[in-house]
Amino acid sequence: MRMDIKTLDQERAEFAYRSVLEVANLSVKDSKGNDRGSEVGSKYRSYVKSAPVLILTNGLGQALAFYRSKIKPEANIVGPNENTDNQNNSVLYTKLPEWIIKMMTETKTDKTPKFSADRLAYAYLYKHIAEWLGERGLTDGKDPLKAYTEKNALNAVLLTEETIAFLNWLRRFADAMLEEDKESGEGA
Amino acid sequence: MKSLVLGLYAVTPLHPGSGSEISVIDLPIQRERHTGFPVIWGQSLKGVLRSAFGDYELESREESGQKLREIIKAELLEIEKKLKSDIPEEEVKELITRKTELENLLLSPPMTTAIFGPPTNRASEHAGAIAVGDAKILLFPVRSANGVFAYVTSPMVLERFKRDLQLAGRNADFEVPAVGKGKALVTGNSDVENNGRVILEELVLDVEDRVDEKVIDAIKLVLPEGIDVSRRIVIVDDDVFSTFVRLSTEIVARVAIDASKGTVKQGGLWYEEFLPSDTLLYSVIIVGNPRGGALKSEEEVEETLRGFITDTRYLQVGGDETVGKGFVLAKPG
Numbered sequence: 094m095r096m097d098i099k100t101l102d103q104e105r106a107e108f109a110y111r112s113v114l115e116v117a118n119l120s121v122k123d124s125k126g127n128d129r130g131s132e133v134g135s136k137y138r139s140y141v142k143s144a145p146v147l148i149l150t151n152g153l154g155q156a157l158a159f160y161r162s163k164i165k166p167e168a169n170i171v172g173p174n175e176n177t178d179n180q181n182n183s184v185l186y187t188k189l190p191e192w193i194i195k196m197m198t199e200t201k202t203d204k205t206p207k208f209s210a211d212r213l214a215y216a217y218l219y220k221h222i223a224e225w226l227g228e229r230g231l232t233d234g235k236d237p238l239k240a241y242t243e244k245n246a247l248n249a250v251l252l253t254e255e256t257i258a259f260l261n262w263l264r265r266f267a268d269a270m271l272e273e274d275k276e277s278g279e280g281a
Numbered sequence: 282m283k284s285l286v287l288g289l290y291a292v293t294p295l296h297p298g299s300g301s302e303i304s305v306i307d308l309p310i311q312r313e314r315h316t317g318f319p320v321i322w323g324q325s326l327k328g329v330l331r332s333a334f335g336d337y338e339l340e341s342r343e344e345s346g347q348k349l350r351e352i353i354k355a356e357l358l359e360i361e362k363k364l365k366s367d368i369p370e371e372e373v374k375e376l377i378t379r380k381t382e383l384e385n386l387l388l389s390p391p392m393t394t395a396i397f398g399p400p401t402n403r404a405s406e407h408a409g410a411i412a413v414g415d416a417k418i419l420l421f422p423v424r425s426a427n428g429v430f431a432y433v434t435s436p437m438v439l440e441r442f443k444r445d446l447q448l449a450g451r452n453a454d455f456e457v458p459a460v461g462k463g464k465a466l467v468t469g470n471s472d473v474e475n476n477g478r479v480i481l482e483e484l485v486l487d488v489e490d491r492v493d494e495k496v497i498d499a500i501k502l503v504l505p506e507g508i509d510v511s512r513r514i515v516i517v518d519d520d521v522f523s524t525f526v527r528l529s530t531e532i533v534a535r536v537a538i539d540a541s542k543g544t545v546k547q548g549g550l551w552y553e554e555f556l557p558s559d560t561l562l563y564s565v566i567i568v569g570n571p572r573g574g575a576l577k578s579e580e581e582v583e584e585t586l587r588g589f590i591t592d593t594r595y596l597q598v599g600g601d602e603t604v605g606k607g608f609v610l611a612k613p614g
Contacts, residue, residue, distance in 0.1 A: 145305030146552050149532050152483060246484050247463070250524050261305045 109262035112221040117270045123208035136214035138271040145260045153253040157238040163215040186223040186236045189216045225259045283568040283583040284449040288503025288612035294555035297321045297599035307551040321416035329598050331397040337589050338390045391575035407572035410582045420561040423525050426480035428472030431515040435522035449565045455495035464489035466516040502614040503563040531555040587613045
């Protein structure tokens with residue numbers, strides 16, 4: 094072992110810590126001006142904790158597709174085989190939350206924005222997975238679902254295992270740093 | 282040196298819990314550190330065998346038509362009665378000593394003590410006559426597009442099986458097959474093959490060659506009767522096998538219900554990992570000379586163990602006993 098480098102697990106831990114901190118420090122106001130940051134945090138905590146099992150029982154592809162369906166961005170959803178770079182309105186998955194917060198809090202003339210803690214929490218989870226897989230060099234840093242569909246079977250397994258290893262840290266920190274969601278039974 | 286190669290075939294899901302692991306699953310199963318393969322540690326297995334054998338001995342040993350358990354219980358009852366009556370202090374002391382002796386006998390009858398060693402509080406007296414090895418994985422069931430499920434194994438697993446058979450002094454004259462990356466071997470009469478391919482979970486593998494009959498014969502040594510693996514066996518490369526045993530175990534969400542509300546208790550949701558039913562494991566048990574008195578030679582110990590496993594057939598291994606988990610069919614090979 095070289096002494097000046099970090100273990101993979103340390104890197105995962107560091108990244109997971111930063112990710113959870115981002116959610117823990119979140120201050121976001123709904124259209125009525127109430128701060129809903131902690132609500133997003135507890136939803137995020139609950140989704141992070143159930144994520145590994147969701148992936149293990151359904152596969153990474155199904156799990157990511159499920160998260161995407163929960164985020165429902167109204168801009169162009171970029172399909173697995175489309176190029177994200179040159180499209181107007183298309184949003185990188187690593188940029189999702191900022192963009193969704195903007196959509197949910199900005200007053201538009203045509204419709205009233207509707208704040209949803211669930212949606213934002215799912216968006217953060219998806220973003221953090223996307224960012225980490227990109228950081229590890231397993232994807233191009235954009236949509237992990239796109240990367241998943243393009244990999245061969247064994248590389249898709251690698252992607253799955255890396256995601257689970259990352260989530261193992263994410264759930265530890267989420268458990269420690271975010272408040273429990275009163276509505277769900279989790280927390281054991 | 283005598284030995285026993287014990288086959289354990291899961292009839293219901295198994296939860297040999299690891300207890301201390303920090304994992305994405307709250308209650309993971311025991312695994313080998315360096316391979317990530319599921320395992321039942323020898324110490325867990327020995328405990329299971331000891332407890333089952335103790336019951337077996339108390340039920341099967343008879344003296345003039347009475348079971349050992351009944352004889353002991355009858356004497357205990359007698360002592361209790363005497364203790365309640367008016368007797369001299371010296372006799373009370375004697376009775377109490379005898380009572381403790383009998384209670385110990387119920388916990389660890391003579392043959393059990395000879396084979397497995399004395400109970401923990403008297404462990405320094407002498408060692409047991411057997412060394413129970415870890416139960417290692419041999420066949421792991423995986424969902425298949427054809428034939429419902431396949432028994433999956435790999436060259437590394439078969440290599441270890443061969444080595445363990447040799448350690449136990451058994452005939453192991455099969456060649457460990459080589460499998461190409463992403464390829465599979467099946468038998469000629471396979472139920473899981475479809476047009477030269479097998480589809481396991483989400484993986485599509487090309488059939489490369491056939492499984493040698495000698496491999497099946499070796500597996501039969503630890504396979505309980507009435508189970509045919511030859512139509513479902515698939516040998517895959519080690520990486521693919523490793524993927525299956527890490528990602529395709531059964532994960533079950535369990536909840537505790539708050540009785541007054543009928544809803545899930547706060548903090549009452551947890552995830553538990555199981556080895557699926559139809560998993561086949563094996564363990565090598567080395568038999569030595571007994572140091573305790575009830576059995577005389579290693580031959581006698583081996584014979585007694587074989588008789589016990591053949592008579593008992595089913596063992597219960599691991600956690601969640603009371604919800605029907607952990608039943609295995611045992612085969613002495």
